[in-house]
Amino acid sequence: MLATWELPGPSGFVNKAGQDLSDGCSVIFALGEIHPEGLHGRLDSVLSDYGLRMVDIHIPEWNEREFFTPEQVLSELFSLEVKGRDIFSKILAMSPQFTDERHVVWIDGISENEWPKWKLFLDEYEHASRGVEVWHRTVFAVQLVGGVARNLPKNKPAVALKIHRFYHGVVNRIDTLLYVTSRLDNAAETPNHYRLLLNMVVELAGTDLGLAERFCREDIFTVSTPFPILKNLALERGWDKITSSPASVISGTTDLFDGQEYVNSAYLAICGQEQEIVRRLWRAQLSVIFPMIEEKRLRYIGKMRGQFPLPFKTSYGDVTVEDELEISHLCFMARTNKISVDRSTFRVLDKLREMRNALAHLEAVPHEFLNDTQLFRPGI
Secondary structure, three states, X not given: OOOHHHOHHHHHHHHHHHHHHHOOOEXXXXXXXXXXXXXXXXXXXXXXXXXXXXXXXXXXXXXXXXXXXXXXXXXXXXXXXXXXXXXXXXXXXXHHHHOOOEEEEEEEOOOOOOHHXXXXXXXXXXXXXXXXXXXXXXEEEEEEEHHHHHOOOOOOOOOOEEEEEOOOOOOOHHHXXXXXXXXXXXXXXXXXXHHHHHHHHHHHHOOXXXXXXXXXXXXXXXXXXXXXXXXXHXXXXXXXXXXXXXXXXXXXXXXXXXXXXXXXXXXXXXXXXXXXXXXXXXXXXXXXXXXXXXXXXXXXXXXOOOOOOOOEEEOOEEEOOHHHOOHXXXXXXXXXXXXXXXXXXXXXXXXXXXXXXXXXXXXXXXXXXXXXXXXXXXXX
């Protein structure tokens, strides 16, 4: 199975940050409340290729030891004797002073109350870094999660500090498709069932790979009736308490998907906005079922070629070419004994007509149709 950080979008996200760190820029990772685990490990792997060594600071552990300011923590960690703002020059010179390796100081666990001190430190450190050669700089990689990530440094030109946001389309459709494909049980009854299940999971999950993984454990009937799973997930994440607030990237309730705003399906469900979820199911079904119906229509016409009474009169004019007959036309001819088909064939034609009519009217196919192997098997 593919891990999140092995996917093209997330992998590119970390690689770009690694390049910035190698180029002497400190980096702030802004993550929403809902984010994949393992950023630290992936970044460490990337940085090792640049000859950079990570040193970790988990802020809650230092607070327990009663080190509260950036100056206190860093002076203790690296055994630096500093006075006032001399901390900047000491840290910047640390790599060539102690080792042939350059340092990347990883910091996580910063609370909203603690962040202003670190934000000020990083801003001042960025200015101090400009006067030091790139290869002599010690740099910082700071992970901010949730509400802390709302208060980022202003988007001004910063030579030695970059912000990387893990939202706004970092995970795209290809990423979700690859993630689901690597996890989905390939024991679907037919290839069309497999493609349909795959597309429904991708449409419902969007950029939320945690939601995608949950759906990957379910069968096609459950995924086509997703509201219980979506509402339970929203409750687990506490989203029932924020339904009066607009969806946001920080809470994880919205993101960009296919270049457009995509409100999380679980958040829609807990907010009672089920119509948009149905539309996502419709979009997934349309991409699989419409081509399937068209293929079967042509196969039935090929099988019964020469039997159709033409021209066939419709409210849109006469059909004079067999290949232009629609599924509804075939059903009508079978029902009125204009063509001879067995009961099983008529049943399939009628079900295909019902599915096509639902999709044509922007409605999801009734879920009881989706388990019908005869409808979805290849051929006719």
